[in-house]
Amino acid sequence: MNTNENIEQYIKLSKNNTDDIVIVVVGNARGITKDFDDFSSGTSVSSEYYALERFRKIVLTLRQEGFEVVPYYDEMDFIYDYLTHRIRNNYYKKMLVFNFAQKGLVHGRKSLVPLFCEMNNILHTNSDPFVSSFVREKYYWYKLLKGVAPVCETWIFDSINSWIDGYPTDNELVIAKLENQCSSMGIDQNSVFQYNESKNKLLTSLANNYNSRIVVQKFISGYEIEVPFIYDGKNFICLKPQGISIDGSIYIGNHYLDYNARGQHLFSFYNFDEQFSDITPDILLCVEKVAKVIDIKGMGRIDLRVDDNFNFYVTDINSNPHLIEVASPAEALRQMGFPDYSSLLHLIIGITLNRHPNQIK
Secondary structure (H helix, E strand, C coil): CCHHHHHHHHHHHHHCCCCCEEEEEEECECCCCCCCCCCCCCCCHHHHCECHHHHHHHHHHHHHCCCEEEEECCHHHHHHHHHCCCCCCCCCCEEEEEEECCCCCCCCHHHHHHHHHHHCCCEECCCCHHHHHHCCCHHHHHHHHECCECECCEEEEECCCEECCCCCCCCCEEEEEECCCCCCCCCCCCCEEECCHHHHHHHHHHHHHHCCCEEEEECCCEEEEEEEEEECCCCEEECCCEEEEECCECCCECCCCCHHHHHCCCCEEEEHHHHCCCCHHHHHHHHHHHHHHHCCCEEEEEEEEECCCCCEEEEEEECCCCCCCCCHHHHHHHHCCCCCHHHHHHHHHHHHHHHCHHHCC
């Protein structure tokens, strides 16, 4: 069975269960989700929240596909309603939580819903709680993967202890990132620089502004890729790798996606495999190895940079990538012959059901 046939099987499994499950969509929407801690420095965690129209598109599409759908814009509302029996699992349909919630700043916030679901035997679309937290911690997974896969050399800095485990050499080109944030939070046009001791002041200021440790990665000049994948614990499928194009150029050199570029989507995707078919198989093997070592289940995404000599390096890992129409998983599926947005949602539901065959009819 080829890749597309496997994907079709997951989609079919989802469609065959539209009458048997209720989809509880738990996520955060900009302007709707309220009462969350946020940064005070201009960058907002709400950049990881979905725009309201994107959230509603998920709900509407699932309903059009025949599912009963209950939406929550705040994970605490979902938990409260479940604990007070306003909603019940398997009362008349099996509940499946389609989750992308992560309100606030606390470490491990992406694990709250997966943990609650697993403690209450509720199907959910995420990896397990540990993995959901672990992949957010860039320095931890760097240490795990070093020697296992090509990763960018990485150092850790905080405002009290300064460098904790070594530091870059003078004139090393590096990028500074918040330790456990995504969506380019805290990254601006000053985040890439040649390191010297004077840059410690910049890193101290960044750490203090965001009350966060800072990871400093060796910066790779060249190309950037996002590789979405699916994994049910047995079958692993990489979707089409999505190259990042900036200002119409696929070779982006020393450019990168900062907070503004991510938030305003000032970039586009292209099929990396069509341009660089010689190295794509090795990249996909690397992605599969990394995902299996960490045990990322459901839908995930691994980002890489490729240098001028076509050496590639893992730079970021996401166990719960954005699932909106303009994000890389949806675009990858379109390039694979699945143009309807509903295919992505069915795929995720089908993977979830396949991971738990004893909990469905």
